[in-house]
Amino acid sequence: MSGFERVGRVEDIPSLEGRAVTVAGRRIAVIRLASGFVAIDGACPHRGGPLADGIVGDSCVTCPLHGWRFDLRTGAPVGGGAASGVRTYEVLERDGELYVSVPAEGIEAA
Amino acid sequence: MSASPEPVDLLVVGGGIAAQAVCEAVLERQARTRVMLVCGEPRLPYDRVKLSSLLAGEVDPLALQLRPDDWYADRGVEAVLGRRAVALDPDAGICELDDGRSISFDRCVLATGSDPLMPPLPGLDCAAVHPFRGPEDCEAILAAAAGARRAAVIGGGLLGLEAAYGLATHGCPVSVVHLMGHLMERQLDEAAAALLVPAMERLGVEILLERRTEEIVGDGRVEGLRFAGDERLDCDLVVVSVGISPRTDLAAIAGLEVERGIVVDDRMTTSHPRVLAVGECAQHRGVVYGIVAPILDQAEVLAAALAEDDGSYDGSVPSAKLKVMGVDVVSAGDPEGDRAVVAQEDESYRKLILTQGRATGAVLVGDTRGAELLVDAVRTRRAVDDPLALLQEASRASAGDLPDTAQVCNCNGVCKGAILEEIRSSGLGSTAEVVAATRAGSGCGSCKPVVAELLALERGGAAEEPAYLCPCRKQTREQLAAVCREREIDSVSGLASACGAGRDCGACKPGLAYLVSEVNGNRHREERHARFINDRVHANIQRDGTFSVVPRIRGGVTSPDELRRIADVADRYQVPMVKVTGGQRIDLLGVRKEQLPAIWDELGMPSGHAYAKAVRTVKTCVGTDFCRFGLGDAIGLGIELERRMEGLYTPHKVKSAVAGCPRNCSEAYVKDIGLVAVEGGWEIYVGGAAGSTVRKGDLLDRVDRQDDALRLSLAFLQHYREHADYLERTYAFVERAGIDSVRQAVLDPERQALLLERYAIAKAAADPDPWREGGDPVHPRQFADLDSEPAESPS
Ligand code: SRM
Numbered sequence: 001m002s003g004f005e006r007v008g009r010v011e012d013i014p015s016l017e018g019r020a021v022t023v024a025g026r027r028i029a030v031i032r033l034a035s036g037f038v039a040i041d042g043a044c045p046h047r048g049g050p051l052a053d054g055i056v057g058d059s060c061v062t063c064p065l066h067g068w069r070f071d072l073r074t075g076a077p078v079g080g081g082a083a084s085g086v087r088t089y090e091v092l093e094r095d096g097e098l099y100v101s102v103p104a105e106g107i108e109a110a
Numbered sequence: 111m112s113a114s115p116e117p118v119d120l121l122v123v124g125g126g127i128a129a130q131a132v133c134e135a136v137l138e139r140q141a142r143t144r145v146m147l148v149c150g151e152p153r154l155p156y157d158r159v160k161l162s163s164l165l166a167g168e169v170d171p172l173a174l175q176l177r178p179d180d181w182y183a184d185r186g187v188e189a190v191l192g193r194r195a196v197a198l199d200p201d202a203g204i205c206e207l208d209d210g211r212s213i214s215f216d217r218c219v220l221a222t223g224s225d226p227l228m229p230p231l232p233g234l235d236c237a238a239v240h241p242f243r244g245p246e247d248c249e250a251i252l253a254a255a256a257g258a259r260r261a262a263v264i265g266g267g268l269l270g271l272e273a274a275y276g277l278a279t280h281g282c283p284v285s286v287v288h289l290m291g292h293l294m295e296r297q298l299d300e301a302a303a304a305l306l307v308p309a310m311e312r313l314g315v316e317i318l319l320e321r322r323t324e325e326i327v328g329d330g331r332v333e334g335l336r337f338a339g340d341e342r343l344d345c346d347l348v349v350v351s352v353g354i355s356p357r358t359d360l361a362a363i364a365g366l367e368v369e370r371g372i373v374v375d376d377r378m379t380t381s382h383p384r385v386l387a388v389g390e391c392a393q394h395r396g397v398v399y400g401i402v403a404p405i406l407d408q409a410e411v412l413a414a415a416l417a418e419d420d421g422s423y424d425g426s427v428p429s430a431k432l433k434v435m436g437v438d439v440v441s442a443g444d445p446e447g448d449r450a451v452v453a454q455e456d457e458s459y460r461k462l463i464l465t466q467g468r469a470t471g472a473v474l475v476g477d478t479r480g481a482e483l484l485v486d487a488v489r490t491r492r493a494v495d496d497p498l499a500l501l502q503e504a505s506r507a508s509a510g511d512l513p514d515t516a517q518v519c520n521c522n523g524v525c526k527g528a529i530l531e532e533i534r535s536s537g538l539g540s541t542a543e544v545v546a547a548t549r550a551g552s553g554c555g556s557c558k559p560v561v562a563e564l565l566a567l568e569r570g571g572a573a574e575e576p577a578y579l580c581p582c583r584k585q586t587r588e589q590l591a592a593v594c595r596e597r598e599i600d601s602v603s604g605l606a607s608a609c610g611a612g613r614d615c616g617a618c619k620p621g622l623a624y625l626v627s628e629v630n631g632n633r634h635r636e637e638r639h640a641r642f643i644n645d646r647v648h649a650n651i652q653r654d655g656t657f658s659v660v661p662r663i664r665g666g667v668t669s670p671d672e673l674r675r676i677a678d679v680a681d682r683y684q685v686p687m688v689k690v691t692g693g694q695r696i697d698l699l700g701v702r703k704e705q706l707p708a709i710w711d712e713l714g715m716p717s718g719h720a721y722a723k724a725v726r727t728v729k730t731c732v733g734t735d736f737c738r739f740g741l742g743d744a745i746g747l748g749i750e751l752e753r754r755m756e757g758l759y760t761p762h763k764v765k766s767a768v769a770g771c772p773r774n775c776s777e778a779y780v781k782d783i784g785l786v787a788v789e790g791g792w793e794i795y796v797g798g799a800a801g802s803t804v805r806k807g808d809l810l811d812r813v814d815r816q817d818d819a820l821r822l823s824l825a826f827l828q829h830y831r832e833h834a835d836y837l838e839r840t841y842a843f844v845e846r847a848g849i850d851s852v853r854q855a856v857l858d859p860e861r862q863a864l865l866l867e868r869y870a871i872a873k874a875a876a877d878p879d880p881w882r883e884g885g886d887p888v889h890p891r892q893f894a895d896l897d898s899e900p901a902e903s904p905s
């Protein structure tokens with residue numbers, strides 16, 4: 001479990017909602033789907049809107065500020081609105097605790 | 111018979127869909143024809159098909175009339191209402207009415223329709239035994255249903271099922287009694303009919319098949335039905351729907367050839383060259399048609415015959431596109447043939463029937479995609495090599511794949527070619543225009559999506575789509591509301607599991623959440639994941655992710671004490687900006703999410719809903735309290751109006767104002783709802799705007815008393831809540847619906863009473879102050895992220 005940091009408990013995030021947390025200096029949105037938890041960048045690449053406060057569907061989240069939309073598994077922009085995507089992070093769920101892994105800046109693949 | 115001095119060119123005896131179709135077709139060809147229309151019923155021609163919706167409470171009686179009053183006057187059509195033709199002398203060209211009047215005519219059209227068939231059962235004369243044919247029947251059935259413990263519908267054909275549906279929607283338990291082994295045997299086969307059963311059971315409709323009714327038991331009042339074999343059903347209301355009997359008495363008196371109906375040839379002419387017949391009273395090549403589409407074809411040919419143009423009627427392949435018990439059904443041609451292919455799933459059934467290698471019938475239940483293509487194949491008896499391939503092709507077909515001859519609108523008999531032609535020649539740009547110009551989509555409305563698709567196609571995809579509430583699943587608000595009602599769904603996730611809406615991208619969930627709350631009179635199951643962030647934390651999100659706090663200051667009237675608390679809060683929480691808003695209240699801007707509960711607690715003022723698609727402000731002016739020009743108590747009425755409306759969610763925000771005189775200092779003319787005091791009363795304006803769109807409101811009405819102004823405002827609010835699309839402001843809604851239709855809905859005393867009743871139900875269950883969740887959150891982290899905690903208020 002190296003690289004994973006504890007961010008909270010399962011019950012901290014209501015179903016189909018997100019909550020933000022800072023891990024390794026980076027703002028992350030952790031989102032709860034019916035199928036489990038996912039994590040993406042917390043700030044929208046458009047103008048920094050809080051993606052943890054977005055509306056969550058089965059497969060994507062919509063930024064609350066101007067409606068850019070991102071795929072929750074790949075971080076890719078969805079639909080015509082959004083110009084660029086967000087990063088995704090691994091989430092681990094163990095004994096009711098949630099852990100997120102944020103690779104050190106510069107190491108992840110382009 | 112002695113005749114009136116001036117003979118009319120054309121006398122039309124009738125007053126139903128057929129009579130109207132004749133008037134339209136004849137005047138289209140020969141605009142100067144002098145037409146007299148004798149309507150046996152005391153009203154202008156109306157849409158009988160919509161009586162089913164009337165019974166189910168889905169439309170308004172006023173909406174049934176086919177054309178407005180002016181239509182007749184403008185075209186010189188003299189309509190005689192509530193009079194019957196009782197004698198007809200074709201040789202002399204004279205017709206006598208039941209008031210003794212004689213009309214002389216050049217040509218005459220009989221469009222006398224049919225009577226409901228009433229089988230000679232003992233007990234038929236009991237009270238609360240009704241046919242289902244006219245508006246009076248609907249009224250009588252509904253009145254009887256109100257106190258009924260159980261209703262029985264004799265006849266499980268299309269009409270019988272519609273009657274049962276109507277009764278069930280009013281909460282009346284219903285049994286459908288049918289002679290045959292499955293329902294709707296004229297249109298459906300057994301497997302297709304079986305798919306209707308679960309929908310009926312969900313509505314609490316019981317189905318009794320293979321029952322021959324022998325007696326209506328009762329002594330003046332219905333007590334039950336007795337079937338062959340001595341089985342009994344207890345009921346206190348009976349609707350009889352077993353078929354029609356063409357009205358041929360007048361034709362018989364005139365000496366015309368009559369069999370089951372009035373016999374006509376391929377030019378719709380009876381045995382006397384001066385008299386023609388059309389509609390349910392006419393029999394062509396041995397067939398009497400009991401649905402609308404053939405009637406329209408007949409009227410076209412009839413008009414051609416009168417104008418001495420070419421044209422002959424070769425009969426119609428009956429086809430119908432219906433909603434039965436909330437399930438979409440399309441049937442065309444004959445449900446039996448010598449070969450058939452079927453594609454069946456849990457909730458759908460699609461079948462194509464062939465006879466000697468040609469398409470002769472189609473049945474679609476639950477999934478009617480590509481219906482136009484299949485119906486066209488049946489109508490043209492297309493030779494089909496690979497029927498399964500055709501069935502599959504149809505389910506993928508878009509409007510572009512249809513042949514020009516394919517009939518898009520069954521109600522008005524409009525084909526694809528005619529729609530495209532009209533779009534091109536008149537340069538139409540919106541679905542509403544196409545509907546108005548071609549009448550396609552103005553009947554039951556089920557073909558409107560196809561009309562929209564054709565428009566888009568013609569305009570290179572640039573035209574509007576129908577307003578889908580869930581674009582991913584192409585579901586409109588009307589469709590989703592129907593799903594909610596039929597399946598008694600009370601939550602967004604319930605709707606998602608019923609039809610997938612809101613699943614994919616989730617962006618439409620706030621719209622669905624509003625719909626679910628509206629349909630359930632706010633007795634829905636609230637789910638916060640379906641709400642925009644503003645409605646999860648009851649504050650408006652700002653560009654930097656902070657929030658703004660606007661407490662309710664009714665009518666813009668505050669007090670030193672409130673102002674002091676606002677000032678204290680601003681100090682204590684270092685609120686970056688305090689601002690007077692354009693809505694006559696005060697905004698605390700730049701507040702962090704975690705601070706919200708503590709700030710609300712210290713303010714001790716309720717939420718102003720400045721963040722929600724909900725009732726916002728009622729602005730007022732000083733009115734009679736202080737102003738030397740004031741004519742009405744603007745502040746008093748404004749505060750009262752705000753109290754009565756606050757807490758209600760709406761399709762889009764609703765802002766109001768009350769002005770003490772027409773100087774309009776509170777800008778009431780440009781509000782969603784604006785009240786203006788005038789000498790001796792109040793004017794109520796609706797649909798005003800002064801944001802990105804500027805529009806003066808339409809005058810809804812002028813009333814004498816403050817109470818009435820309040821009542822009309824609330825009735826309008828409820829009408830808007832029920833009928834506007836999500837995110838449609840009143841200025842767009844009133845513009846789209848037209849102020850006349852809004853007036854009809856809001857001013858009619860009965861409809862107004864119902865609107866106010868539903869308003870009261872919704873208001874009683876609405877949360878007047880969501881800020882109370884600050885002290886009692888719906889989730890421990892409602893106001894916090896994973897690494898922050900809600901601030902404690904010092905009090
Ligand atoms: C605070 C206020 C401006 C002010 O400082 O005075 C304001 C602020 C906003 N208005 Fe407004 N409007 C405010 C009065 C108005 C008015 C005047 C009025 O209410 O009498 C109008 C014109 C009337 C109208 O509603 O049409 C107005 C027309 C709009 C519109 C255009 C609506 C339209 O369809 O034309 C929008 C955009 C929208 O709704 O899509 C909008 C949207 C907004 C939003 C909510 C934009 C947003 O979604 O974030 C702004 C929130 C700013 C923030 O950071 O909190 N605001 N806005 C006013 C709050 C009034 C209140 O007490 O509740």
Ligand SMILES: Cc1cc2nc3c(=O)[nH]c(=O)nc-3n(C[C@H](O)[C@H](O)[C@H](O)COP(=O)(O)OP(=O)(O)OC[C@H]3O[C@@H](n4cnc5c(N)ncnc54)[C@H](O)[C@@H]3O)c2cc1C
Pocket residue numbers: 123124125126127128129148149150151158159160161162193194195196221222223224225242243244269272357360388389390391399400401402403405430432
């Ligand atoms: C509840 C209901 C639902 C239906 N749903 C559908 C559907 O979904 N799809 C479909 O295709 N069809 C449907 N139909 C059938 C359709 O409504 C009829 O086929 C159509 O209305 C027949 O029109 P018509 O003008 O020939 O006859 P009618 O509507 O019967 O009109 C005849 C008119 O002539 C008047 N009249 C008769 N005799 C005289 C006289 N001597 N002097 C003056 N006036 C006279 C009558 O008062 C009546 O107003 C439905 C019918 C009902 C009752």
Ligand code: SF4
Pocket residue numbers: 731732733734737738739740741744769770771772773774775776
């Ligand atoms: S609306 Fe009329 S009464 Fe009210 S403040 Fe303005 S001028 Fe005075």
Ligand code: FES
Pocket residue numbers: 044045046047048049063064065066067068
């Ligand atoms: S900040 Fe996310 S869409 Fe603009």
